[in-house]
Amino acid sequence: MSSTAITRTVVVRNPNGLHARPADMLVREANRHQSEIMLEKDGTRADCKSILSLLTLGAACGTEMSLIAEGADAEQAAAMIVELFENGFHELE
Amino acid sequence: MKFSDFICEKAIRAQLGADNKKDVIDELVDSLLEAGEISADEKADIIAAIMKREELGSTGIGRGVAVPHTKHAGVGKLVGTVGVSVAGVDFNSLDGEKVQLFFLLISPPDRPGDHLRALENISKQLRGETFCRFLKQSRTSEDIRQLLEEADASQFSG
Numbered sequence: 001m002s003s004t005a006i007t008r009t010v011v012v013r014n015p016n017g018l019h020a021r022p023a024d025m026l027v028r029e030a031n032r033h034q035s036e037i038m039l040e041k042d043g044t045r046a047d048c049k050s051i052l053s054l055l056t057l058g059a060a061c062g063t064e065m066s067l068i069a070e071g072a073d074a075e076q077a078a079a080m081i082v083e084l085f086e087n088g089f090h091e092l093e
Numbered sequence: 094m095k096f097s098d099f100i101c102e103k104a105i106r107a108q109l110g111a112d113n114k115k116d117v118i119d120e121l122v123d124s125l126l127e128a129g130e131i132s133a134d135e136k137a138d139i140i141a142a143i144m145k146r147e148e149l150g151s152t153g154i155g156r157g158v159a160v161p162h163t164k165h166a167g168v169g170k171l172v173g174t175v176g177v178s179v180a181g182v183d184f185n186s187l188d189g190e191k192v193q194l195f196f197l198l199i200s201p202p203d204r205p206g207d208h209l210r211a212l213e214n215i216s217k218q219l220r221g222e223t224f225c226r227f228l229k230q231s232r233t234s235e236d237i238r239q240l241l242e243e244a245d246a247s248q249f250s251g
Contacts, residue, residue: 019205019209020152020160
């Protein structure tokens with residue numbers, strides 16, 4: 001089985017940024033997938049399956065990051081997470 | 094952002110007496126009241142807001158750490174306190190573990206950036222095994238104050 005790495009660009013759209021609740025949503029979504037899913041900001045990588053790791057990014061509204069998913073279900077995982085960012089983690093008015 | 098930018102030293106509590114979620118939040122908000130960071134007539138409202146936030150999902154983020162928080166117009170700048178529970182408190186954490194380390198934050202409604210930077214600082218420090226272990230072993234508020242100071246000087250980084 002070949003494992004494919006998928007890279008997407010995501011932008012934090014919700015005004016409050018990637019705080020605890022969005023990070024929690026991200027972890028829940030990531031945990032539905034087997035792939036390793038990382039977010040990279042300014043050379044720092046965070047594991048999308050760890051809330052503590054995600055919070056270290058301190059990603060405010062407007063921050064652009066790379067989403068890297070690697071594994072058998074990387075394509076679906078990346079698509080679902082891109083959607084969460086696009087929907088502003090359901091925090092957009 | 095450093096701990097000294099938002100943690101009120103006078104409000105640090107080394108040996109929390111509370112043994113449940115509601116009481117821990119009460120005790121920590123009380124510590125900020127006693128330190129003069131919030132006013133008495135806002136206490137109940139602040140506690141209710143923090144509990145309401147917990148209902149959306151526990152702020153127990155794993156590793157025995159919780160960051161209960163709210164926005165409130167009663168503060169002019171981000172204020173926070175640290176509490177340590179020796180026995181640990183059931184906080185409905187995401188990983189199911191009891192919580193020993195609490196960082197309670199109250200931020201002005203219009204400053205989401207400061208809240209994010211405080212979370213960033215807390216999570217970065219807590220990733221370090223040494224800082225996490227020492228904090229759990231702290232038995233006096235002076236121990237905690239010194240530990241935060243050392244963390245601010247980046248003695249635990251890496």
